[in-house]
Amino acid sequence: MIVKIDNVKKSFHNRLVLDGMSLDVAEGDLIALIGPSGCGKSTFLRCINGLETIDSGKAQIFDTILSSPSEIGLKEFQRRSLAIRQKVGMVFQSFNLFPHLTILENIIKAPMVVSNIDKRESEIRAKELLAKVGLADKAYHYPDQLSGGQQQRAAIARALAMSPRVLLYDEPTSSLDPALVNEVLLVMKDLDQEGMTQIVVTHEMRFARDVADKIVFIEHGSIVEMGPPDQIFGNPQDDRTKSFLRHFL
Amino acid sequence: MIKLFLIVNLLIMTTFTHAVEKKKLRWGADIESGAPYSYKSPENPDKVVGFEAEIVDLLAKELGMEVEFVQNSWDGLIEGLIRGDYDIVVNGVEITADRAQVVHFSQPYYYTAEALAVKKSNTDISSLHDLKGKRVGTLDASLAQKILNQQPFSITTIGYDEEVLCYGDLVLGRVDAVLLDEPIALYYAKPNADLKLVGGPIGYMEYGIVSRFGNPEFDSRISNALDKLIRDGSIQKVLERWNLWNTTTAKVWGQSPVSLTRPVAYEKYLETAWGKRTLAEKLKNYLTFLPLLAKGAVMTLELSIISMLLAMFLGMAAALSRLYGPRPLRWLSLSYVEVFRGTPLLIQLYLIFYGLPHVGISFDPFVAAVLGLGLNYGACEAENYRAGILSVPKSQMDASQALGMNWFQSLRHIILPQAIRVVIPPVTNDFIALLKDSSLVSVISMVELTTIYGQLASTYFDYLGLGILTALVYFLIGLPFVRLSRYFETQLTTSRPPPLS
Numbered sequence: 001m002i003v004k005i006d007n008v009k010k011s012f013h014n015r016l017v018l019d020g021m022s023l024d025v026a027e028g029d030l031i032a033l034i035g036p037s038g039c040g041k042s043t044f045l046r047c048i049n050g051l052e053t054i055d056s057g058k059a060q061i062f063d064t065i066l067s068s069p070s071e072i073g074l075k076e077f078q079r080r081s082l083a084i085r086q087k088v089g090m091v092f093q094s095f096n097l098f099p100h101l102t103i104l105e106n107i108i109k110a111p112m113v114v115s116n117i118d119k120r121e122s123e124i125r126a127k128e129l130l131a132k133v134g135l136a137d138k139a140y141h142y143p144d145q146l147s148g149g150q151q152q153r154a155a156i157a158r159a160l161a162m163s164p165r166v167l168l169y170d171e172p173t174s175s176l177d178p179a180l181v182n183e184v185l186l187v188m189k190d191l192d193q194e195g196m197t198q199i200v201v202t203h204e205m206r207f208a209r210d211v212a213d214k215i216v217f218i219e220h221g222s223i224v225e226m227g228p229p230d231q232i233f234g235n236p237q238d239d240r241t242k243s244f245l246r247h248f249l
Numbered sequence: 250m251i252k253l254f255l256i257v258n259l260l261i262m263t264t265f266t267h268a269v270e271k272k273k274l275r276w277g278a279d280i281e282s283g284a285p286y287s288y289k290s291p292e293n294p295d296k297v298v299g300f301e302a303e304i305v306d307l308l309a310k311e312l313g314m315e316v317e318f319v320q321n322s323w324d325g326l327i328e329g330l331i332r333g334d335y336d337i338v339v340n341g342v343e344i345t346a347d348r349a350q351v352v353h354f355s356q357p358y359y360y361t362a363e364a365l366a367v368k369k370s371n372t373d374i375s376s377l378h379d380l381k382g383k384r385v386g387t388l389d390a391s392l393a394q395k396i397l398n399q400q401p402f403s404i405t406t407i408g409y410d411e412e413v414l415c416y417g418d419l420v421l422g423r424v425d426a427v428l429l430d431e432p433i434a435l436y437y438a439k440p441n442a443d444l445k446l447v448g449g450p451i452g453y454m455e456y457g458i459v460s461r462f463g464n465p466e467f468d469s470r471i472s473n474a475l476d477k478l479i480r481d482g483s484i485q486k487v488l489e490r491w492n493l494w495n496t497t498t499a500k501v502w503g504q505s506p507v508s509l510t511r512p513v514a515y516e517k518y519l520e521t522a523w524g525k526r527t528l529a530e531k532l533k534n535y536l537t538f539l540p541l542l543a544k545g546a547v548m549t550l551e552l553s554i555i556s557m558l559l560a561m562f563l564g565m566a567a568a569l570s571r572l573y574g575p576r577p578l579r580w581l582s583l584s585y586v587e588v589f590r591g592t593p594l595l596i597q598l599y600l601i602f603y604g605l606p607h608v609g610i611s612f613d614p615f616v617a618a619v620l621g622l623g624l625n626y627g628a629c630e631a632e633n634y635r636a637g638i639l640s641v642p643k644s645q646m647d648a649s650q651a652l653g654m655n656w657f658q659s660l661r662h663i664i665l666p667q668a669i670r671v672v673i674p675p676v677t678n679d680f681i682a683l684l685k686d687s688s689l690v691s692v693i694s695m696v697e698l699t700t701i702y703g704q705l706a707s708t709y710f711d712y713l714g715l716g717i718l719t720a721l722v723y724f725l726i727g728l729p730f731v732r733l734s735r736y737f738e739t740q741l742t743t744s745r746p747p748p749l750s
Binding site: 049051078082085086089090092094096097098099100109110113114115158159162 | 644645647648649650651652653654655656658662663666667670741
């Protein structure tokens with residue numbers, strides 16, 4: 001197991017968002033986190049790379065263990081988060097590309113700043129990644145000159161440039177035109193075939209069913225049910241899972 | 250080699266002995282509308298002339314010292330003396346009991362009175378008593394103002410800082426009469442065809458040389474030198490040349506009130522300041538002012554750029570502290586911004602330059618001016634930068650941190666470059682505002698563009714033409730920065746290829 005989340009709790013302003021969540025992820029897995037809006041799945045994802053602090057419990061990613069800042073101190077929490085982010089990339093719902101930089105610059109920024117890789121080498125690697133996500137001809141465009149699907153593929157290339165071993169996706173296709181969803185999902189499918197570990201918060205049930213190794217259904221900040229797609233979609237055990245999935249079938 | 254060594258040695262020796270021989274007599278005065286006391290020479294605007302300038306020259310010669318003139322605004326003259334910016338003030342400062350509490354006065358070098366001026370067409374004012382219920386102009390904090398306020402009947406007193414403006418308003422009918430020192434009346438009211446002097450001398454006053462307390466040896470040297478110059482008639486000669494030799498002074502010194510020398514300096518003054526000039530002559534005059542205005546412009550520019558750099562640094566520090574700092578730092582930043590944005594720049598300058606020396610912190614004028622402007626504008630910059638940073642969505646910080654950048658790297662590479670684009674127009678705006686506000690530093694004895702305008706305009710009675718010229722200079726020195734900012738703005742926003750589709 002390369003990711004081990006153990007009984008993580010988190011509240012915002014006295015409202016419990018994560019009520020003791022636990023999850024293990026093996027190398028090469030594609031995990032789909034599903035559930036109604038506001039159930040805590042995005043917050044859960046952001047706790048994995050330390051973008052959100054946790055109140056109690058543990059998140060072990062490779063050798064690094066994150067626990068609440070009140071336990072280990074905010075400085076140490078940030079130091080460990082930074083260590084985790086070297087190995088864990090993230091893709092956002094609204095892409096969050098850097099609007100003042102070209103696509104190529106978006107991709108080479110972190111390798112140059114964080115890993116001190118020189119510009120020429122970063123650019124060669126960036127162009128390979130752009131070719132891989134089908135954007136070889138967009139290197140010198142600015143983000144707002146690209147369609148949503150192209151932007152999200154660029155964002156994936158940007159995350160890959162840091163050679164992560166795990167990728168987190170926070171509803172990667174939710175803000176896309178339906179016609180553009182597939183081009184992003186195809187890239188994720190390719191990555192899965194190459195053995196990338198991916199944790200995806202998504203509403204794309206067909207994608208989850210076809211590609212995921214494990215489906216995790218979350219409601220009110222806790223995991224209701226998890227298992228292989230066949231089990232969750234074909235034979236859900238819990239009434240809440242059944243009721244949720246009914247909307248999609 | 251030895252020869253070279255000897256030459257160098259000789260050079261050092263000579264400069265050294267020269268420095269010992271000629272100690273500086275630093276003299277402070279306000280030369281704006283300063284005739285006949287001290288003002289910019291109309292022939293050579295680099296030179297200060299006037300009867301007091303001549304008296305100081307004579308004194309320095311007597312003491313074996315070299316004169317160094319220091320400009321300061323009239324309001325700050327005594328404070329500047331106490332700060333140690335100069336050793337003496339000779340600027341028509343009348344000896345009063347109040348002032349003698351804070352500074353030392355020499356024996357008087359001139360005795361005079363107040364004179365009343367009205368419009369030539371006026372027939373109902375000829376003495377102090379006729380001023381009942383009238384509007385009367387005079388200089389702030391002068392004996393004349395005191396006399397007006399002490400009258401048993403009510404007079405509306407209008408206080409000015411420049412004598413030229415008093416008489417100017419009299420001509421325009423904004424005041425009914427002007428009460429000012431006789432030398433001033435003689436130079437500014439008497440030559441004016443629209444005005445006349447009425448009644449006899451009012452009151453009595455003595456001008457003395459002012460110095461700091463605590464140097465009795467220096468004071469007595471001044472006093473002895475002055476005594477000698479009075480007794481050998483040198484000062485009388487100066488006063489006669491400037492048409493200032495009067496009965497009061499003659500009586501005290503036991504001399505005849507009749508002038509023996511022609512008032513050549515007075516005549517020359519009348520000719521240059523009051524003589525009619527053609528447009529061509531005026532334009533030619535403006536050309537001779539250009540180097541002086543350029544000097545002022547360079548000072549203004551230098552001051553503004555350094556102040557702006559300080560303001561930008563302070564503003565950035567304050568904005569970052571406010572947004573990301575721990576609670577005490579956030580609180581400190583907030584207080585800094587509120588205090589310096591919420592109080593007038595002028596008060597801040599006075600406090601820094603004249604106030605802080607009272608608690609043992611003293612800056613030279615340039616440093617004080619940079620501090621004042623920098624601190625004040627830093628508060629505005631802080632809010633600009635804060636707004637700029639806040640305009641960048643929080644998700645940008647998420648994205649850069651998710652890529653493994655730490656807080657500082659995210660700020661430096663992702664947040665600030667985007668914030669700067671938003672902030673360029675307001676910051677340029679502030680720089681232009683600072684450029685203009687830098688004119689306020691004339692109150693702390695800095696000679697910049699506006700100071701020079703005031704000095705020239707009051708010497709030549711040309712507030713209109715010189716005003717337009719000076720405004721033009723301000724506009725021109727601000728222009729390159731406006732262009733520069735527009736250039737950066739377009740560089741940062743449109744340096745992208747057109748979309749292919």
